[in-house]
Amino acid sequence: MNRFTYARASELGSAITEISRDGEAKFIAGGTNLIDLIKENVIRPSHLVDINRLPLARIQEIAGGGLRLGALSTNADTAYDPKVEKRYPLLSKAILAGASPQLRNMATNGGNLMQRTRCYYFYDTATACNKREPGSGCPAIEGFNRIHAILGASQSCIATHPSDMCVALATLEALVNVTGPNGSRTIAFEDFHRLPGDTPNLDTNLDLGEIITSIDLPSKGFAEHHAYLKLRDRTSYAFALVSVAVGLEIEGNIVKETRIALGGVAPKPWRNREAENRLNGQPATNANFQAVADEIFREAKGFTYNTFKIELGRRAVVRALRQAVEMKGGSDTQFHRSSIEPI
Amino acid sequence: MNRDSNSVTTKADPRARPDTFPVNLKINGKDLQVEVAPWVTLLDLLRERLDLTGTKKGCDHGQCGACTVLVNGKRINSCMTLAVMQDGAEVTSIEGLFENDAIHPLQQAFIDCDAFQCGYCTSGQICSAIGLMREGRAKTADDIRELMSGNLCRCGAYPNILAAIEQVMQDQVAS
Numbered sequence: 066m067n068r069f070t071y072a073r074a075s076e077l078g079s080a081i082t083e084i085s086r087d088g089e090a091k092f093i094a095g096g097t098n099l100i101d102l103i104k105e106n107v108i109r110p111s112h113l114v115d116i117n118r119l120p121l122a123r124i125q126e127i128a129g130g131g132l133r134l135g136a137l138s139t140n141a142d143t144a145y146d147p148k149v150e151k152r153y154p155l156l157s158k159a160i161l162a163g164a165s166p167q168l169r170n171m172a173t174n175g176g177n178l179m180q181r182t183r184c185y186y187f188y189d190t191a192t193a194c195n196k197r198e199p200g201s202g203c204p205a206i207e208g209f210n211r212i213h214a215i216l217g218a219s220q221s222c223i224a225t226h227p228s229d230m231c232v233a234l235a236t237l238e239a240l241v242n243v244t245g246p247n248g249s250r251t252i253a254f255e256d257f258h259r260l261p262g263d264t265p266n267l268d269t270n271l272d273l274g275e276i277i278t279s280i281d282l283p284s285k286g287f288a289e290h291h292a293y294l295k296l297r298d299r300t301s302y303a304f305a306l307v308s309v310a311v312g313l314e315i316e317g318n319i320v321k322e323t324r325i326a327l328g329g330v331a332p333k334p335w336r337n338r339e340a341e342n343r344l345n346g347q348p349a350t351n352a353n354f355q356a357v358a359d360e361i362f363r364e365a366k367g368f369t370y371n372t373f374k375i376e377l378g379r380r381a382v383v384r385a386l387r388q389a390v391e392m393k394g395g396s397d398t399q400f401h402r403s404s405i406e407p408i
Numbered sequence: 409m410n411r412d413s414n415s416v417t418t419k420a421d422p423r424a425r426p427d428t429f430p431v432n433l434k435i436n437g438k439d440l441q442v443e444v445a446p447w448v449t450l451l452d453l454l455r456e457r458l459d460l461t462g463t464k465k466g467c468d469h470g471q472c473g474a475c476t477v478l479v480n481g482k483r484i485n486s487c488m489t490l491a492v493m494q495d496g497a498e499v500t501s502i503e504g505l506f507e508n509d510a511i512h513p514l515q516q517a518f519i520d521c522d523a524f525q526c527g528y529c530t531s532g533q534i535c536s537a538i539g540l541m542r543e544g545r546a547k548t549a550d551d552i553r554e555l556m557s558g559n560l561c562r563c564g565a566y567p568n569i570l571a572a573i574e575q576v577m578q579d580q581v582a583s
Contacts, residue, residue, distance in 0.1 A: 070425035071446030071492055097488050100449070101469050112425070113446065115493055141482075145545070165558025166543070167536065168470055170482045171489060301557035 066103050073115045077244060077276070083114050085246045085274030092116050092276060094137055095172040097164075098180040106190050107181075107197060121175075121278055124148065130284030133242075136175030136277045140230065141166065143174055153282055155291040159233035159310055162295045165302050175277035178231060178241065178257065181268065182224035182332075183304055184213065195221045196265040203265075211370040212306065215378070216362075217331040222265030223368065226258060226333050227304050233293060235326035235334035236310040239282055245275030258333035265332075287312030287324070292388035294381055295328075305329035307378045309385035313349075320344045320353075325361070325386070330378055337361045349390045351383060358382035431495045435460070436504030444491045451475045451486035454501060462502035462531045466560070473559035476532035476539075477501045483539025485558075502531035505538075513579065514538060517572035525563035533559045537573045541580070549574060 074080035084090050089111035093099055102108040121137040124146050132152065134143055143149055144160035164172065186192045186204050193202035205213055205223050213223040231254075239254045258269055271277075290313040297303040308328035314321040323344040327335040340360035347353045358379040365375045428443040435458065444453055451468075454460040454477070463486060466474030470488040477486045478500040505512035514534050517523070524530045536559045546552045552573055553566075561569060 066447040068445075068447055071429065071490075072425070073492075073495075093490075093493070096490065096493065097470055097485075100488050100490065103447075104468065113490075115490075117493060145543075165473065166540065166555050167473060167476055167483050167485045167558045168488070170539075171484050301554055 066100075067106065067109050069103075069110050070112045071115065072112070073118060075118055077119055077121075077278070080114050080116055080119065081244065081246055081274050081276060083112075084276075087112055088273070090114060094176045095139065096176075097168050097172045098176065102181060102188075105188055107188060116276070127281060132282045134174050134280045134282065136279055137173050139170055140164070140172045140174065140177060141169040144169065152288055153233075153237065153286040154288055155236060155286070155293055155310055155312060156230070156233045156282070158293040159229045159308075162293060162305075162308070163229035174230070174280055177228055178234075178277060178280075179269070180227060183227045184224035185209070187224060196224060196261070196268075199264070199266045206368065209370060210368040212304070212329075213368060213371050214331050215365040215367050215371060215374050216327075216335050217260045217333065218366070219261045219263065219265065221263050222261035222332065224261070224265070224332060225329055226268075226331065228334070229293070229295065229305065229308060229328060231258070232305075232308055232310045232326045232328035232334045234280065234282075235336055236291075236312045236324045237282055237286065238324070239280050241277055242279045242281065243271060243275045244278050245272055247272075249278070251281075254334075255336065261332050285312075287314070287389075290315055290389045290392055292385040292392075294385040294388065296377060296381055297329075307374055307381045309378075309381045310334075311382075311385045311389040313386070313389045315349060315390060318348050320347055320349050323357070325357070325382060327361070327378065327382075330365075330374055335361075344386075349386070351387065354383040354386040355379075357386070429492045429495075431491055433491075433494065433496075434498040436500060442491075446490060446492050448491045449487050450477070450479075450489050450491045450494055450499070453491040454486060454499075460501050460503050463535075464528055464531060466529065466532075471560070472529070472532075473536055474529050474532040476536045476559065478535055478539055481539075481542060483536050500535070500538075502535060505534070512538075513576050514572065517575045518569070521568045521572040521575060522565075523568040523572040524561075524565050529559060529561045529563075533561065533569055537569075537576075540573070541577060546577070552577075 091110040093113045093115050121135045123135045125133050127133045140160050144157045150157045186194045187196050192204050195203050214225045234254050241252045241257050292311045295305050295308040297305050305328045310326045312324040323341040340357050344357050362375050362379050428445050432441050454463050464474040466472035468487045470485045475487040476483050479497050540555050546555050
C-alpha cells in the first residue's frame with residue numbers, strides 16, 4: 066500500500082476540520098472498499114481520518130414514526146436490528162443480499178453510500194477511466210461492458226452503482242443527514258448520488274469536508290408488500306446484474322402506491338416516477354406490471370455485451386411486483402432463493 | 409470525499425504526523441502492545457509481526473475469506489482493516505482456539521468430516537463458522553451455505569465443510 070498518515074478522530078468537528086484542510090485526505094470507517102482501492106492504487110490518500118470512535122452507531126426512533134440509522138452502525142447490525150427487520154424488512158433483505166457476513170460485520174451504513182463502482186476499468190490503473198482520471202477516456206463503452214449501465218449513463222462513463230442497500234433506501238425514500246464545515250443539512254436520497262454527465266469523477270453531491278452522520282427512514286416501510294429481487298451470475302456473494310426493490314401499498318386488488326428502484330443497471334439507484342404512477346389506482350395484474358416495466362426500460366440503451374439486461378430488467382420488475390403483491394402478511398426473513406428459479 | 413486523488417506526488421506534510429502508532433490488542437487472550445505504521449493491515453500484523461501464521465493471506469482483497477478472524481467476537485476479513493483501527497480490540501485467530509489441552513469442536517469436526525484438502529482456507533473457514541454459530545442466524549443447511557459464502561475453498565470441499573458445521577451445531581443443540 067502507498068504510505069499515508071493517520072489520525073483517530075475523537076469528535077466530529079475536528080474530523081471535519083482535518084478533512085477540509087487537506088484535499089487528499091479521506092475518512093475511513095469500515096474500510097472494506099477504501100482499503101481495497103488503496104491497495105489497488107486507485108485512490109492514493111495522503112491522510113486517513115479514522116472516524117470509528119465517533120458516537121454515530123446508534124439505531125433510534127425519530128419523530129413521526131421513522132427510524133434513524135447511525136452512519137457507523139454496521140451493515141450486519143442494521144440488517145439484524147429487530148426494528149429494521151420488523152418495520153423495514155425490504156432494507157434487511159437488500160443488505161443481506163450484498164457482500165459476505167464478514168464484510169457486513171465491518172462495512173458501515175455511511176460507507177455503503179460512499180462505495181465506488183466495481184467497473185473493472187475503474188479498478189485497473191493500467192487503463193483509462195474518466196471516473197478515476199477525468200478526461201482519460203472510457204474503455205468500457207467499446208470494451209467489455211457486460212456489467213455496465215443501460216440507464217442514466219453518459220458518453221464519459223457507463224459504470225453502475227454497486228450497492229444493494231442503496232436500492233432499498235431509494236425505494237424507502239430515506240434522508241441522508243450530513244455535517245460539514247458550514248453546518249448540517251439533509252439530502253433526499255434521490256439527490257445524494259449523481260449521474261455521471263461529464264463529471265463522472267463525482268459520485269455524490271457531498272461538499273468538501275462533509276460527512277454522513279445518519280440515514281433517516283420515513284415511517285412508511287412497506288412491510289406488508291415489498292420485494293428485493295437480485296439477479297447475478299451466482300446466487301451468493303456477487304454484485305447485481307439487475308436488482309429490484311419494490312414497495313407497494315395495496316387495497317383489495319388495487320395498487321394505491323408504487324415504488325420501484327433498480328440496482329445494477331444505472332450509475333445510481335434508478336427510479337422512474339412516471340412509470341410508477343401508471344400503476345397507482347390500477348389492478349395488480351401482470352399486464353399492468355408489464356406496462357410499468359416497459360415504461361421503465363423504454364429509453365434503456367444497451368452496449369455490446371449488456372443488452373440482455375434490458376429484457377432481464379423488464380422481467381425482474383414484473384416478477385418483483387408479483388412477489389410484493391403475493392406476500393402473505395409479514396415476511397420471511399430467510400434468503401431469497403428466487404434468483405435460482407428460471408427467469 | 410469522493411473527489412478523486414489523481415495526483416501521484418505526495419505532498420510534504422506541514423504538520424508532523426507520527427510514523428507509527430502504539431496499538432493495544434488482546435490477541436488469543438494475551439494483552440500486547442505493538443508499534444505499527446498506519447498502512448499495516450491486521451492480517452499483516454498477525455502474520456509478519458506476531459508470527460501467527462495460521463491466518464492465511466489468500467486474495468488480500470476481502471473476497472476469499474482465508475484471513476477471517478474474530479474481532480470482539482465477530483468474524484471479519486483481517487486483510488481489509490488496518491491494525492491501528494483495531495486499537496483496544498480482542499482478536500481471536502485459529503491459534504487461540506486451543507483450550508484446556510483440546511482443539512476446538514469445530515477443528516475436530518473438520519477432521520472427522522474430512523472438510524479440507526490443501527488446508528489453505530481452513531483456518532478462515534473455522535473462524536468464520538464460529539462467527540456464524542454465535543450469530544445464531546443459520547437454521548438450515550441452505551442458511552449455512554449462504555452464510556459461509558464469504559469463504560472460498562478452491563479444492564471444493566464445500567459438502568464436507570457444511571457437514572462439519574452441521575455436526576457441531578447439532579451437538580450444541582443436543583447438549
